[in-house]
Amino acid sequence: MNYGEWVLLQDRRGRNYLFRLKEGGSFDTQRGSLRHQQILEAGYGGSVATPQGEPFTVHRPTLEDYVLHMPREATPTYPKDAATIAFLLDLAPGMRVLEAGSGSGGLTLFLARAVGPGGQVWSYEWRERHQARARHNLQAFEDWHNVTWVLGDLAELEPPAQPFDGVALDLMEPWNVLPALTPALKPDRFVVCYLPNLTQVVALLEHLKAQALPYLHERTLEVIHREWDIRPPVAHPSFQQVGHTAFLVQLRRLAGNGKP
Known part of the structure; x- marks a missing residue:
């Protein structure tokens, strides 16, 4: 120390x-x-x-401690959700992952640790103030030098020379960026969308069908942690619980025109 x-x-x-x-x-x-x-x-x-x-x-x-207490411009992705997003993306060291938006950098930190110093995270954000905060929060705690910060609109993404292994979207209307994003994602890899309410989930799936995008809807879930206050011989659920924070929608990219 x-x-x-x-x-x-x-x-x-x-x-x-x-x-x-x-x-x-x-x-x-x-x-x-x-x-x-x-x-x-x-x-x-x-x-x-x-x-x-x-x-x-x-x-x-811990990373959880830091994300819960760090300065923020926007509500951070809760650690329970960020860890699950990395799990749903099936990330491993050396992979390339894209996220949008940068927010306060909470999810960025989890993704950067998941892919390790040999991997790469591309973090897109259109609000300069938010991305500045995310960049500062990451550099202040744990900087693997594996994050590329991009200030701009993901809907205008140019496909990279090497496609991504996964995509995490914390956007109000993710269906607006999926058409530009799809060619940049490897077939049989995942997009995970972080959506606060169920109306957005339904709208996302309706847009996928209407746009004929090559994705399978794998699952939609929410992460609920129920902590307990245990002081023998007394035990009961903690009075302060973090319940619903968001729905996580996992989509699998199909090859070709997406028709199974």
Whole structure:
């Protein structure tokens, strides 16, 4: 652990606090302050306490921790959804994946880690402010130097020399970009659309049929995590739950004209 690195403090109630260690810095609470030097000396996995006796444990933040606490211009893709998108795209190290839009960079971070330093992520966004935030968030936490940032309209995409292994779309109307996007995706690979409401899902599938695009609708799902508060001998579901966040629509690209 060194100054400049991210650290996550957890109090005895399980509340988390994310910040960078700074030389001469302090973490201030209602129950006293902790000098950053104390935290650094404790190290990841260690424990510290304020002069008033308030205890904290010291942790290296996970990608989930960072995405939930990082600065944002737009609501980030929740980690539970981002991890599932990478799973539905069947990503592996060395692959090439496209995403739109960049948002606050949460999904970008998950995709960049999935394809690794030998892979490549192309992140499209038409709002310069959002992409600047996404770029900053990625570089501040974990930069594999494998993300290409593109400011522009994905509907005007020119097919690349090498097609993509997967596409993640966090757009209100993904059907508007699919005609331009389809030639850029390898046959038998996947598009995953992140859609907040079911009306958008139905509209997407209707547009696919109307446009005669070469895709199979593999599945539509939502990711629900139900956390539990376990304090033996008492156990019950946590009172604060993250329920519905979005529907994930997995489409498989077919070869040729798309007729099975």
